[in-house]
Amino acid sequence: MTLLLHGVVRAGHPSTHRMVTWEDLAVVVTDGHADQDAHLALLAELVLAGPVVPLRYGTTAAGEDAVRTGTLAAAAPRLRAELDRLDGLVELHAYLRFNEDEALQAMFDEQWRGDLDPSTDVRLGEHVAHRLVAWRRARSDALLSPISAAARAEVRLPDRDHTEERRAFLLPHKEVDPARAVIGALRILAGVDTECVGPLPAYNFLTEPAETPSSGSCR
Known part of the structure; x- marks a missing residue:
């Protein structure tokens, strides 16, 4: 029978799912088909x-x-x-989505020094987009600094939009709830639309990366 493999744990892991063991290691498996959401949900359960x-x-x-x-x-x-x-340790994702008009205004206020003449640069849109990304990253660095300070490691996730910052943090279990609180508070304190995903296994912090989840919500 073909088995679908989900994740490797220690043989003593208290999982209620079927495990195939070898010495001190085990793989959590299921029979038949499970979609990607079910696969991710199972892993998120295991890492707790x-x-x-x-x-x-x-x-x-x-x-x-x-x-x-x-x-x-x-x-x-x-x-x-x-x-x-x-x-x-667990992985937690933070997504910050900035209002484009507000972000552009803030970028111009903070960074622009009259060094661009829109009438002479046909690549104005590209130039502005690059500056907006730089502003977004710097702003996100400041807003997420409490989480960065607690994290063992941090990576930027691939961009989906020039106004959305996506980060993955490797955090001790005890730092997950404080990190959630920081992310949630940004809606009020900074006017940023936020989302967090996790806790997850450390997809982005393996020596041989596994497939990274693309959706979900804080558990």
């Missing part, structure tokens, strides 16, 4: 009770022996090192 090395969505094996030999035994040293490094 211990470190998880998430596997790419759609990873399968032709039975338990293949899981033991092909997934666990073949990569045991790396998997053990990842689980040790990520113990007690």
